[in-house]
Amino acid sequence: MKQYLIILLLLWLGSVPAVAQDIPEIDRADLARITGQANDTTYVVNFWATWCSPCVKEIGYFEELHREYGASGVSVILVNLDFPNQVDSRVIPFLKERNITAPVMLMTDLQYNEWIDLVDPGWSGAIPATLIYKNAERVFLEQELTREALYDNLHQIHN
Amino acid sequence: MTTYIKSITDMKKTMLTFSLAFASILMLHAGLKPGDNAVDFSLKNVDGTTVSLSDYSDQKGVIVVFTCNPCPFAKAYEQRIIQLHKKYAPEGYPVVAINPNDDQVSPEDTFDKMEARSLESGFPFPYLKDATQEVYQAYGATRTPHIYLLENKGGTFKVAYIGAIDDNAMDASAVSNRYLEDAINSLRAGNQPNPATTKAVGCTIKTRN
Numbered sequence: 001m002k003q004y005l006i007i008l009l010l011l012w013l014g015s016v017p018a019v020a021q022d023i024p025e026i027d028r029a030d031l032a033r034i035t036g037q038a039n040d041t042t043y044v045v046n047f048w049a050t051w052c053s054p055c056v057k058e059i060g061y062f063e064e065l066h067r068e069y070g071a072s073g074v075s076v077i078l079v080n081l082d083f084p085n086q087v088d089s090r091v092i093p094f095l096k097e098r099n100i101t102a103p104v105m106l107m108t109d110l111q112y113n114e115w116i117d118l119v120d121p122g123w124s125g126a127i128p129a130t131l132i133y134k135n136a137e138r139v140f141l142e143q144e145l146t147r148e149a150l151y152d153n154l155h156q157i158h159n
Numbered sequence: 160m161t162t163y164i165k166s167i168t169d170m171k172k173t174m175l176t177f178s179l180a181f182a183s184i185l186m187l188h189a190g191l192k193p194g195d196n197a198v199d200f201s202l203k204n205v206d207g208t209t210v211s212l213s214d215y216s217d218q219k220g221v222i223v224v225f226t227c228n229p230c231p232f233a234k235a236y237e238q239r240i241i242q243l244h245k246k247y248a249p250e251g252y253p254v255v256a257i258n259p260n261d262d263q264v265s266p267e268d269t270f271d272k273m274e275a276r277s278l279e280s281g282f283p284f285p286y287l288k289d290a291t292q293e294v295y296q297a298y299g300a301t302r303t304p305h306i307y308l309l310e311n312k313g314g315t316f317k318v319a320y321i322g323a324i325d326d327n328a329m330d331a332s333a334v335s336n337r338y339l340e341d342a343i344n345s346l347r348a349g350n351q352p353n354p355a356t357t358k359a360v361g362c363t364i365k366t367r368n
Contacts, residue, residue, distance in 0.1 A: 047360075051231045054363060081360050083231070083329040111326045113338075116358040126302040126363040142301075144363075 190299010219251030230362035259295035302361030322357030
């Protein structure tokens with residue numbers, strides 16, 4: 001029984017993504033899917049990078065939102081825009097240190113001009129930027145968000 | 160009656176003030192588009208001199224680069240910007256770099272640190288400080304690096320291209336589209352650049368709000 005519990009505990013520990021979050025690589029077709037899903041989930045898609053100080057400042061609010069609303073119809077996706085050759089040296093250590101459990105995806109398509117408009121035609125490409133949407137209801141924010149602003153915008157869409 | 164007229168006048172004044180304020184807000188956000196007249200500037204260079212756009216009236220054009228010290232994209236493009244100047248200044252298209260960041264928000268962008276970077280990297284072009292942040296706002300730059308290619312049309316600088324240098328910030332050897340060089344070559348051939356604008360990921364311009 002005791003051994004069984006230890007195995008269960010080990011399995012549980014192994015499933016905590018912050019220990020070693022797996023970062024799927026995505027391209028512009030994946031991004032189009034991620035930013036255009038038609039279902040009853042509210043998607044909060046944040047574009048960030050470890051070198052972007054305002055992104056680093058606000059990322060805790062997205063993690064908090066993921067933990068609070070992840071089981072109630074809100075899906076937080078953190079799209080990372082670090083250079084793909086810096087994922088092991090910068091992104092993974094950052095996620096571990098901050099204990100980020102919200103799903104992170106690495107955008108590997110560096111031809112930014114080919115996909116920025118897919119996310120929102122009003123986006124210039126500066127980060128942080130956040131898209132919150134449910135079906136056709138969308139709000140796009142090219143700015144750093146306070147906790148309050150993030151939650152206010154979420155509640156515009158997710159009610 | 161007098162009171163009535165006065166109040167109408169006041170109302171008109173108020174409306175004018177409002178619409179002017181509204182127009183300036185719109186302008187602030189819209190910035191320049193391809194085809195617009197460029198906005199002249201006079202900014203302090205790292206060598207202590209003042210550099211104005213009008214100093215370049217004998218050139219065919221100017222490559223205005225809004226850039227900064229710490230942004231990884233700015234760093235990734237630094238050598239490419241130096242090479243662009245070396246290649247195109249002799250053709251009449253020199254680079255002018257402008258740092259738009261508020262150095263209280265971004266301490267790596269003080270005038271002293273700009274001077275140090277310019278010396279360290281051997282910038283062959285001016286590196287100007289947009290101390291009041293009015294120039295980047297007038298141009299409508301939103302990130303670093305952000306390029307405005309200007310063409311000299313009979314003494315008036317017009318915006319010809321706005322956007323990225325090329326399509327691979329990480330690896331200069333893996334570039335497949337040289338947007339800026341293509342735009343310069345279009346101008347040299349007497350054509351307008353196509354595309355005239357491109358987008359890229361970059362660092363936000365740092366302001367105190």
